[in-house]
Amino acid sequence: MTHISQFLGEEADLGPEKRIAILSAPLASSVSWLGGTELGPQAIIDASPALEVFDDELLAETVRLGIATRPVPDFTGLATAVACGQIENAVAEELAGGMFPVLLGGEHTVTVPAVKACLAQYPDLHVVQIDAHLDLRDQYEDNPDSHACVMRRLDELGVPFTQIGIRSFSKEEYELVQAKEWRPFFMHRIRAEPDWIEQVCAGIKGPVYFTCDVDGLDPAIIPATGTPEPDGMTWRETIDLLREISRRHRIVGMDFVEFSPRLGAEHAAFTVAKLIYRTLGYIFR
Numbered sequence: 001m002t003h004i005s006q007f008l009g010e011e012a013d014l015g016p017e018k019r020i021a022i023l024s025a026p027l028a029s030s031v032s033w034l035g036g037t038e039l040g041p042q043a044i045i046d047a048s049p050a051l052e053v054f055d056d057e058l059l060a061e062t063v064r065l066g067i068a069t070r071p072v073p074d075f076t077g078l079a080t081a082v083a084c085g086q087i088e089n090a091v092a093e094e095l096a097g098g099m100f101p102v103l104l105g106g107e108h109t110v111t112v113p114a115v116k117a118c119l120a121q122y123p124d125l126h127v128v129q130i131d132a133h134l135d136l137r138d139q140y141e142d143n144p145d146s147h148a149c150v151m152r153r154l155d156e157l158g159v160p161f162t163q164i165g166i167r168s169f170s171k172e173e174y175e176l177v178q179a180k181e182w183r184p185f186f187m188h189r190i191r192a193e194p195d196w197i198e199q200v201c202a203g204i205k206g207p208v209y210f211t212c213d214v215d216g217l218d219p220a221i222i223p224a225t226g227t228p229e230p231d232g233m234t235w236r237e238t239i240d241l242l243r244e245i246s247r248r249h250r251i252v253g254m255d256f257v258e259f260s261p262r263l264g265a266e267h268a269a270f271t272v273a274k275l276i277y278r279t280l281g282y283i284f285r
């Protein structure tokens with residue numbers, strides 16, 4: 001397969017003045033089940049030229065905002081902490097240059113350094129997470145930097161967050177949620193409370209960092225992830241949420257993680273690319 005160097009391929013050149021930076025973080029050191037997240041960023045970029053740059057909902061060519069794609073780094077053989085340091089520096093550099101960072105994972109661990117970089121610029125940052133999992137373990141397989149611990153690490157940074165699409169967690173994670181009196185948007189809650197999007201938006205204080213573990217979406221539309229869980233968010237639920245958050249709050253950075261390409265599920269990379277493009281359209285319209 002030909003590797004494409006820019007998100008949207010040659011059509012990225014339609015936006016000569018760049019305001020958005022696509023950063024890749026192909027980290028895959030703690031994957032639990034099905035591997036391949038290190039191939040995620042390139043697969044999303046490779047699928048993106050198949051997108052129609054004229055957005056069918058927004059009726060605008062979002063690409064003209066200017067989307068720059070940074071080269072995919074090679075994290076092979078690097079310690080997780082070293083790779084995370086590089087990610088934090090890369091995101092901080094984009095923010096300092098006035099760019100909107102979009103980080104492509106890689107495993108969910110990459111969110112921690114990205115949030116640290118955003119937090120330095122926006123101390124009242126609020127993280128919105130789409131995910132099948134709470135990711136609140138203190139350690140997983142003796143590894144505190146595991147993808148299964150990412151929200152626990154963010155809690156330790158003192159960042160408030162909202163968890164959406166949840167349908168898989170340990171007893172200990174559930175007990176922590178209860179002890180902290182958090183109210184995640186479990187899938188059953190999303191289906192039972194028609195005003196859930198209003199509730200999400202009302203609970204957000206401050207600028208938003210959006211982290212999307214693609215396993216939050218239903219595996220029928222994104223089967224290409226390490227731990228596909230049934231009964232996930234639909235495309236419609238996901239974009240309705242992002243449209244409303246973008247309308248009412250300022251999103252200052254985002255990531256799309258845990259995508260791992262699968263033969264026979266090529267549509268999934270396209271779906272992630274379209275979700276990114278649509279969300280950029282919402283944020284900047």
Ligand SMILES: [Mn+2]
Binds near residue numbers: 215
């Ligand atoms: Mn997950």
